[in-house]
Amino acid sequence: MRSGSDGGSRAPGRALVAYYMVDRARIGRYVPLARAARRVGATHLELGFPFSDPIADGPILQEAADRALRHGTHWADLLSAIRETRSILPTIVMSYANPLWTRGLERSLADLRDAGASGLIVPDLSLEEAGPWRLAADRARLDLVLLASPGSRLARIRALARASRGFLYLVSRYGTTGGGAISRPSDLAPLVRTAHAAAPGLPVYIGFGIRDRASAASALASGADGVIVASALEHALARAPSTATIARVLRPIASAVRAVGV
Amino acid sequence: MHSRYGPYGGAFVPETLVPALQELEGTWRTARRDPKFRAELARYSRSLGGRPTPLYRAERLSRRAGGAEIWLKREDLVHGGAHKFNNALGQGLLARRMGKPRLIAETGAGQHGVATAMVGAALGLRTEIYMGEVDMERQRPNVLRMRLLGAEVHPVSTGQRTLKDAINAALRDWIAHVRTTHYLLGSAVGPHPFPAIVADFQSVIGNEILREARRRWGRPPDLAVACVGGGSNAIGTFRPLLRTKTELLGVEAGGPRGHPTGAASLARGRPGILHGTYSYVLQDRDGEIRDTASISAGLDYAGVGPEHAFLKDSGRARYVAVHDDEALRAFRWLAEDEGILPALEPSHAIFAAVREARRRPASQRIVVTLSGRGDKDLEVVGRAIRI
Ligand SMILES: Cc1ncc(COP(=O)(O)O)c(C=O)c1O
Numbered sequence: 001m002r003s004g005s006d007g008g009s010r011a012p013g014r015a016l017v018a019y020y021m022v023d024r025a026r027i028g029r030y031v032p033l034a035r036a037a038r039r040v041g042a043t044h045l046e047l048g049f050p051f052s053d054p055i056a057d058g059p060i061l062q063e064a065a066d067r068a069l070r071h072g073t074h075w076a077d078l079l080s081a082i083r084e085t086r087s088i089l090p091t092i093v094m095s096y097a098n099p100l101w102t103r104g105l106e107r108s109l110a111d112l113r114d115a116g117a118s119g120l121i122v123p124d125l126s127l128e129e130a131g132p133w134r135l136a137a138d139r140a141r142l143d144l145v146l147l148a149s150p151g152s153r154l155a156r157i158r159a160l161a162r163a164s165r166g167f168l169y170l171v172s173r174y175g176t177t178g179g180g181a182i183s184r185p186s187d188l189a190p191l192v193r194t195a196h197a198a199a200p201g202l203p204v205y206i207g208f209g210i211r212d213r214a215s216a217a218s219a220l221a222s223g224a225d226g227v228i229v230a231s232a233l234e235h236a237l238a239r240a241p242s243t244a245t246i247a248r249v250l251r252p253i254a255s256a257v258r259a260v261g262v
Numbered sequence: 263m264h265s266r267y268g269p270y271g272g273a274f275v276p277e278t279l280v281p282a283l284q285e286l287e288g289t290w291r292t293a294r295r296d297p298k299f300r301a302e303l304a305r306y307s308r309s310l311g312g313r314p315t316p317l318y319r320a321e322r323l324s325r326r327a328g329g330a331e332i333w334l335k336r337e338d339l340v341h342g343g344a345h346k347f348n349n350a351l352g353q354g355l356l357a358r359r360m361g362k363p364r365l366i367a368e369t370g371a372g373q374h375g376v377a378t379a380m381v382g383a384a385l386g387l388r389t390e391i392y393m394g395e396v397d398m399e400r401q402r403p404n405v406l407r408m409r410l411l412g413a414e415v416h417p418v419s420t421g422q423r424t425l426k427d428a429i430n431a432a433l434r435d436w437i438a439h440v441r442t443t444h445y446l447l448g449s450a451v452g453p454h455p456f457p458a459i460v461a462d463f464q465s466v467i468g469n470e471i472l473r474e475a476r477r478r479w480g481r482p483p484d485l486a487v488a489c490v491g492g493g494s495n496a497i498g499t500f501r502p503l504l505r506t507k508t509e510l511l512g513v514e515a516g517g518p519r520g521h522p523t524g525a526a527s528l529a530r531g532r533p534g535i536l537h538g539t540y541s542y543v544l545q546d547r548d549g550e551i552r553d554t555a556s557i558s559a560g561l562d563y564a565g566v567g568p569e570h571a572f573l574k575d576s577g578r579a580r581y582v583a584v585h586d587d588e589a590l591r592a593f594r595w596l597a598e599d600e601g602i603l604p605a606l607e608p609s610h611a612i613f614a615a616v617r618e619a620r621r622r623p624a625s626q627r628i629v630v631t632l633s634g635r636g637d638k639d640l641e642v643v644g645r646a647i648r649i
Contacts, residue, residue, distance in 0.1 A: 050550075051549075051550065052421070052550040052551040053421070053426065053430050053536065053537070053551050054430075055275075055276070055430055055433045055434060055437075055537070056276045056434075056437065057434075058434070062420060066420075066421075069550060074548055075548050096535075097274050097535045098534050098535040098536065098543070098545065098549040098551075099548055099549035099550070100549070101534065101535055101540075101549065102532070102534050102545060102547075102548075102549035103548075103549065123276055124274045124275055124276055124535070124538065125274060126273055126274065126275055126276075126277060126280055127277070127280070128265075128272070128273055128280075129272050129273065129274055146277075147276065147277045148277055149276070149277040149278040149280075150278075151277075151278055151280075151281045151282075151440065151441070152277060152280070152281070153281070156280075160277070171276075171277065171278060174278060174437065174438055174439070174440060174441070175437060175438040176434050176437055176438065
């Protein structure tokens with residue numbers, strides 16, 4: 001099962017990726033969490049492995065990671081969470097580079113694949129450093145998803161799109177995850193178009209700051225193939241950890257995704 | 263200049279920062295060959311910074327050690343009271359060349375924050391400093407200095423509230439404001455090209471040591487000693503000596519006795535990726551970064567510059583850890599024997615130098631880089647030794 005629209009069991013249409021932090025306190029509850037997301041229209045899950053120093057994250061995901069680490073979350077918990085969600089939705093893992101590297105790249109990726117993950121996002125892995133990681137991911141049959149940013153030159157967008165697997169993760173703006181306005185569709189559209197032209201069939205999903213119907217609609221107006229929702233979900237779940245919370249956050253976003261159609 | 267030192271170094275950063283790192287590298291490569299840039303750097307170094315700094319023969323300290331002669335490279339005399347000015351000035355001039363009107367920086371001991379604030383004021387660049395709350399408390403005089411120099415100081419309340427967390431906060435600010443802001447990183451750490459640029463601007467230390475040593479003794483010193491936080495004063499000392507026969511000794515913070523790691527990344531860490539670079543890191547089995555401990559805010563960091571990782575593995579430099587109480591003893595030796603109040607960071611190096619001097623004949627010469635003066639530490643030292 002691939003992470004993108006180029007294969008797998010995904011229903012036709014645009015993608016909605018729902019992010020959950022892996023937290024030992026939630027082990028055993030990822031099944032209802034994943035089902036709740038799927039029920040309202042999520043097409044993929046992204047499971048974040050907590051890292052002590054998440055430089056690409058704003059306060060909400062920093063706090064979620066701190067909390068998870070305080071709860072004693074370890075690598076084995078990530079694998080358990082994947083095993084819970086993989087049969088419900090294609091599951092992509094988000095981890096900073098060091099936890100993967102320090103365990104041994106081959107071993108980490110084999111672990112993820114064996115647990116049932118389909119892809120991997122490493123927010124602090126630049127294209128320049130990605131070489132050995134792409135080889136290892138190919139060998140493990142995991143999609144290594146690369147990130148692009150509004151500041152990336154078009155030539156770089158092309159290179160990123162060609163090297164990315166599953167989808168291209170387009171960061172919506174200058175900044176960390178969480179609050180703040182996303183870039184205008186007219187600023188993002190050339191990046192999306194360039195990626196599509198460079199890698200036909202590779203979808204482009206936009207993340208960072210997607211939190212409601214308006215932000216999702218704005219992101220999709222750039223021509224992107226999907227959106228990723230993380231901080232908004234974690235923020236709501238931290239206050240009210242229930243499947244109703246998930247529905248409340250995701251439903252308006254899902255309706256924006258459906259409104260765009262196929 | 264390379265992005266790797268053996269396997270170490272590289273640039274593990276979010277894509278948003280890549281264009282800025284490339285721009286910085288390009289600007290620096292042209293600037294360092296540009297006679298106008300070099301002349302300007304030299305002029306500010308001399309007339310604002312007070313360079314060159316002398317070598318001072320620590321006669322009474324050497325007598326206390328009983329053995330080799332100990333000489334001090336007086337970076338404590340540089341403007342602002344530490345070697346940090348050398349790098350802040352160089353990068354400040356690069357920022358101006360890139361047309362970036364705003365500087366941000368992290369600081370642990372506050373010395374890099376002070377240096378950046380001074381340079382920001384002198385060059386007319388807006389300056390904001392990130393500093394962990396624990397460090398703001400233990401290095402209070404420097405917080406006041408930064409504010410008086412016109413910098414805004416942002417307290418950092420995440421994590422352990424020390425240097426590592428200040429770097430996280432500065433990186434996040436940079437990601438958001440990268441088009442108008444230069445991140446003036448204060449040590450030889452972080453993603454390429456920072457370790458190379460910082461080492462380049464700090465190499466003035468080793469170059470001056472070598473020049474004065476040749477003039478005085480006709481040869482390089484037998485041993486050079488420097489403390490290692492991120493490793494900027496140490497790499498600045500070591501780099502120009504790499505081609506000589508001088509032995510190189512880096513001194514990390516061993517922290518309080520009984521603490522499992524202190525802040526000794528090279529001595530007690532494993533290779534890993536922190537703040538964009540691959541180097542030795544204090545981390546647990548899952549790759550989570552471990553808490554550190556040191557009486558010295560400037561050495562209290564879980565990572566270290568990648569070139570030091572390479573020098574350690576290659577055996578060209580040795581690295582040892584010195585405990586808090588040993589650094590405090592060395593602080594008092596230098597104060598009472600030489601009339602110099604050292605910062606707590608180089609007090610670690612002084613202790614190791616005295617230990618080395620004891621084992622060596624009187625014919626040998628040891629140069630210790632006295633990276634900063636101790637005014638900022640008087641409260642901490644006074645409390646620790648109950649004066
Ligand atoms: C006086 C002094 N020496 C040394 C250091 C450690 O930094 P580095 O290892 O980069 O020289 C600091 C850092 O704040 C410092 O203030």
